[in-house]
Amino acid sequence: MADTVDIKSTRSVKRFLAEQMRNIAPVFTLIVLILFFSLQSPVFFTLDNALNILANSSITGIIAVGLTFVILTAEIDLSVAAIANAIGITVAFFTMQPEYVNINTWPMYGGLAIILTLLAAFGLGSVTAFGVTVIGIPSFIMTLAMMQIADGLSAVLVRGQIAYNFPDFIVMLGSGKVFGLRWSIIVCLIFLLVAHLVLKYTRFGRYVYMVGGNREAAEYSGVNVKLIIASVMIISAMCSGIAGMIGVAYFGSAQQNGFNDFLLTAIAAVVLGGTSLFGGRGGIGNTIVGLLVLGVLNNGLDLIQIDSFLKILIRGLILLAALVINVYAQKLKESSG
Amino acid sequence: MDSLENNDGGTLVPPLQDGSPLLEMRAVTKRFGGIAALNSVDFSILEGEIHGLVGENGAGKSTMMKIIAGVHADFEGEMFVAGQPAQFHSARDALKAGIGMVHQELSIVPDLSVAENVFLGHQPVRAGGIIDWGYMNRTAREQIASLGLEIDPTKRMGSLPVGLQQLVELSRVLFSGARIIILDEPTSALSPPEVARLFDALRQLRAQGRSIIFISHFLDDVLEISDRVTVFRNGHKVATTPAAELTKDEVIAQMIGRGSAEMTMGEETELCGDDSHPVVVEVRGIGDGMALKDVSLSLRRGEITGVYGFMGCGQIELSRALFGKGNLRSGQVFLEGSPVRFRTTATARRAGIAYVPENRRMMLFRTEPVFKNVSIAILDRIARLVLRPKEEQRITGNHIEDLQIRPPRTDIALGNLSGGNQQKVALAKWLTHLPKALILVEPTRGMDVGAKEDVIRIVKSLRDKGVAILVLSTEPETILTLADRVTVMKKGLVAREFTTGHLEKADLLAAA
Numbered sequence: 035m036a037d038t039v040d041i042k043s044t045r046s047v048k049r050f051l052a053e054q055m056r057n058i059a060p061v062f063t064l065i066v067l068i069l070f071f072s073l074q075s076p077v078f079f080t081l082d083n084a085l086n087i088l089a090n091s092s093i094t095g096i097i098a099v100g101l102t103f104v105i106l107t108a109e110i111d112l113s114v115a116a117i118a119n120a121i122g123i124t125v126a127f128f129t130m131q132p133e134y135v136n137i138n139t140w141p142m143y144g145g146l147a148i149i150l151t152l153l154a155a156f157g158l159g160s161v162t163a164f165g166v167t168v169i170g171i172p173s174f175i176m177t178l179a180m181m182q183i184a185d186g187l188s189a190v191l192v193r194g195q196i197a198y199n200f201p202d203f204i205v206m207l208g209s210g211k212v213f214g215l216r217w218s219i220i221v222c223l224i225f226l227l228v229a230h231l232v233l234k235y236t237r238f239g240r241y242v243y244m245v246g247g248n249r250e251a252a253e254y255s256g257v258n259v260k261l262i263i264a265s266v267m268i269i270s271a272m273c274s275g276i277a278g279m280i281g282v283a284y285f286g287s288a289q290q291n292g293f294n295d296f297l298l299t300a301i302a303a304v305v306l307g308g309t310s311l312f313g314g315r316g317g318i319g320n321t322i323v324g325l326l327v328l329g330v331l332n333n334g335l336d337l338i339q340i341d342s343f344l345k346i347l348i349r350g351l352i353l354l355a356a357l358v359i360n361v362y363a364q365k366l367k368e369s370s371g
Numbered sequence: 372m373d374s375l376e377n378n379d380g381g382t383l384v385p386p387l388q389d390g391s392p393l394l395e396m397r398a399v400t401k402r403f404g405g406i407a408a409l410n411s412v413d414f415s416i417l418e419g420e421i422h423g424l425v426g427e428n429g430a431g432k433s434t435m436m437k438i439i440a441g442v443h444a445d446f447e448g449e450m451f452v453a454g455q456p457a458q459f460h461s462a463r464d465a466l467k468a469g470i471g472m473v474h475q476e477l478s479i480v481p482d483l484s485v486a487e488n489v490f491l492g493h494q495p496v497r498a499g500g501i502i503d504w505g506y507m508n509r510t511a512r513e514q515i516a517s518l519g520l521e522i523d524p525t526k527r528m529g530s531l532p533v534g535l536q537q538l539v540e541l542s543r544v545l546f547s548g549a550r551i552i553i554l555d556e557p558t559s560a561l562s563p564p565e566v567a568r569l570f571d572a573l574r575q576l577r578a579q580g581r582s583i584i585f586i587s588h589f590l591d592d593v594l595e596i597s598d599r600v601t602v603f604r605n606g607h608k609v610a611t612t613p614a615a616e617l618t619k620d621e622v623i624a625q626m627i628g629r630g631s632a633e634m635t636m637g638e639e640t641e642l643c644g645d646d647s648h649p650v651v652v653e654v655r656g657i658g659d660g661m662a663l664k665d666v667s668l669s670l671r672r673g674e675i676t677g678v679y680g681f682m683g684c685g686q687i688e689l690s691r692a693l694f695g696k697g698n699l700r701s702g703q704v705f706l707e708g709s710p711v712r713f714r715t716t717a718t719a720r721r722a723g724i725a726y727v728p729e730n731r732r733m734m735l736f737r738t739e740p741v742f743k744n745v746s747i748a749i750l751d752r753i754a755r756l757v758l759r760p761k762e763e764q765r766i767t768g769n770h771i772e773d774l775q776i777r778p779p780r781t782d783i784a785l786g787n788l789s790g791g792n793q794q795k796v797a798l799a800k801w802l803t804h805l806p807k808a809l810i811l812v813e814p815t816r817g818m819d820v821g822a823k824e825d826v827i828r829i830v831k832s833l834r835d836k837g838v839a840i841l842v843l844s845t846e847p848e849t850i851l852t853l854a855d856r857v858t859v860m861k862k863g864l865v866a867r868e869f870t871t872g873h874l875e876k877a878d879l880l881a882a883a
């Protein structure tokens with residue numbers, strides 16, 4: 035009897051570590067980075083710079099919220115950046131542009147433009163959802179195709195031009211401030227908060243985790259797995275679309291390839307934070323840490339005047355380390371039951 | 372027939388002059404972790420004979436064959452090939468000595484072509500290391516044709532129905548030039564004409580002096596094709612008898628050891644099917660165009676209907692179809708009199724069907740706490756939008772108490788529970804709101820005696836509460852312990868129905 039208890043307790047210690055490694059490693063990384071950059075640069079540890087980091091992370095953050103849902107179900111969405119761009123361009127397309135911009139637009143009342151644009155994002159998400167769940171195309175391939183489609187839409191709509199005007203409301207969210215805080219940060223925080231509540235406290239959120247944890251078991255428990263997968267793909271497209279609208283206003287322009295960096299950054303944020311690539315583990319808390327790690331890293335590397343080529347390499351290495359921990363934590367977890 | 376010639380050289384065993392056995396196993400004992408799967412078994416094969424080998428699941432047939440084929444190198448006892456002591460360290464060694472085996476589990480590569488599968492591991496190579504595709508495709512086509520089949524050898528293996536895959540795999544070993552060919556349950560997925568073609572090929576091989584060991588649950592087949600039949604029971608050899616001197620009933624008696632041993636639980640039962648019980652689920656002539664051909668049966672309120680059949684008889688597909696998984700091509704399902712068609716498991720669940728698949732992994736979340744495992748199937752009843760974990764824990768706590776799940780905790784990860792307790796959790800998820808019909812696939816497989824009895828008690832009490840229960844199993848004991856009426860399935864069809872009266876294992880084996 036004593037034996038079995040011992041075995042159980044060492045097993046549960048191992049499991050505890052496995053579980054916590056996923057959460058502790060990113061936080062530890064974040065603290066080390068903050069300490070390092072604070073020592074290296076006098077301006078790093080200031081309120082202004084902190085707000086800077088948050089502002090620069092806010093668009094990625096909104097995309098990463100949707101992606102967190104997708105990755106929790108063990109799917110992937112490679113179309114997030116392309117959809118963000120296409121939707122940012124779409125909202126510009128529904129807005130009167132300056133005369134020197136040579137684009138055929140359909141200007142309309144701002145509120146209507148926003149609603150139509152949101153519908154477009156919903157439409158793109160629905161196409162992905164249909165392909166993945168009804169036709170059965172793996173999400174990796176389906177969203178790759180969607181990436182091309184969205185890029186194509188962007189190209190057709192702007193035709194190499196740059197659009198500068200957006201609905202007022204969007205401009206406010208993208209570049210406006212309230213009490214000295216950028217609206218984009220507030221929007222991102224709201225998205226994070228709502229997503230966290232949905233994932234942790236609603237039935238839908240539970241299904242997302244269970245589908246990611248063991249899809250077959252969810253199906254044999256009478257969960258409509260396809261409906262859940264379809265929903266997360268649409269949620270991801272909607273988040274990307276909204277990030278795209280706010281993003282073009284944040285940048286001040288909409289153009290082809292405007293969001294090129296965001297695919298990698300958003301996936302990196304989710305994975306760096308410790309959400310399992312195999313689904314079922316992690317969540318918004320992890321994504322927040324991941325966003326901060328990336329934000330601090332990018333900001334800090336700029337401040338300490340490092341060779342910009344080296345910067346890309348360092349980002350790559352840190353991402354690799356995160357992947358190793360991610361997969362290793364999963365293995366540890368499986369072997370400890 | 373030319374195509375039955377070897378395709379890679381001659382055999383390595385010298386021909387035998389007298390009638391001494393080509394292969395002889397003496398006093399073979401094989402233990403797995405202390406438990407003997409074979410107990411001092413003698414077994415021998417003559418040149419140019421088809422030797423049938425039968426016995427219940429777990430009798431040790433596959434273990435003996437794996438020893439002969441070099442898969443299990445470590446065993447006690449002696450082995451002689453053509454009178455010479457032999458010792459194989461690997462399947463490759465056995466193959467070199469002219470012994471080839473088709474394993475019970477298909478070992479094909481679905482993403483390779485049919486020809487590549489036929490030549491798996493020994494592709495014909497031309498000078499310069501180039502694979503001779505022309506030769507490969509031509510030969511594969513000829514070999515398959517000699518089994519009476521027209522298959523394009525460049526087709527993807529995975530695109531063929533399972534029966535054809537099995538024949539292609541068979542052809543791989545049949546034409547390897549092996550002198551002793553072992554077929555471990557090769558016909559489970561084959562249709563009658565396919566079986567007939569296989570038998571023709573086996574007879575031709577026999578005419579060439581090859582020896583064949585043929586393992587099957589289909590006793591009629593075994594008696595038809597074999598020269599001699601050996602029966603294993605429980606790790607022992609019962610007898611080897613010329614097939615001409617045996618009847619099916621005698622074989623069954625040898626398999627289950629009638630007469631000597633006293634009847635134990637699960638050996639026999641008195642059925643009590645009652646047609647006055649209202650029908651809850653009626654299945655009329657359903658088929659999926661593959662393993663499931665044409666099955667009709669009724670699940671009645673307050674009754675346990677058992678479905679017995681060998682592996683691959685279509686019972687898994689039948690159970691899936693009733694729970695909204697799998698594509699029905701024909702037939703109709705009625706729930707309480709009205710036609711239903713479940714497109715998802717979610718609709719089946721909401722209509723009142725509960726399902727426990729054959730493998731616990733398929734319905735449990737090992738890393739999640741027990742209460743989430745239980746509540747997943749009733750979440751929409753507990754919470755429309757916002758979860759109520761306290762309520763989930765309370766409900767789970769009740770089930771834990773009722774079913775005596777150990778340890779009695781709702782919040783530990785399910786993976787910490789023993790197999791029997793996990794199975795109880797799998798049942799518990801359907802018990803909060805009694806389902807109209809409960810479908811159980813292999814509900815007691817691989818469980819220890821205590822847990823088995825608990826599960827049996829739970830299932831029977833559900834029946835007494837009015838649930839219509841369907842139990843599907845390949846183990847006669849499970850069916851005989853639980854069922855009030857029994858349907859025997861065979862190759863996608865209903866072979867026999869038993870409603871009332873005495874039923875024993877031999878009847879099930881004879882019908883399947």
Ligand SMILES: Nc1ncnc2c1ncn2[C@@H]1O[C@H](COP(=O)(O)OP(=O)(O)O)[C@@H](O)[C@H]1O
Pocket residue numbers: 403407408426427428429430431432433434435
């Ligand atoms: N690799 C293995 N490890 C442990 N036990 C095994 C293994 N293979 C077979 N056994 C056990 O040996 C016994 C005989 O199995 P097997 O030879 O497969 O029976 P059969 O083919 O007659 O159905 C069974 O009790 C089975 O559980």
Ligand SMILES: [Mg+2]
Pocket residue numbers: 429432433434475555
């Ligand atoms: Mg076997």
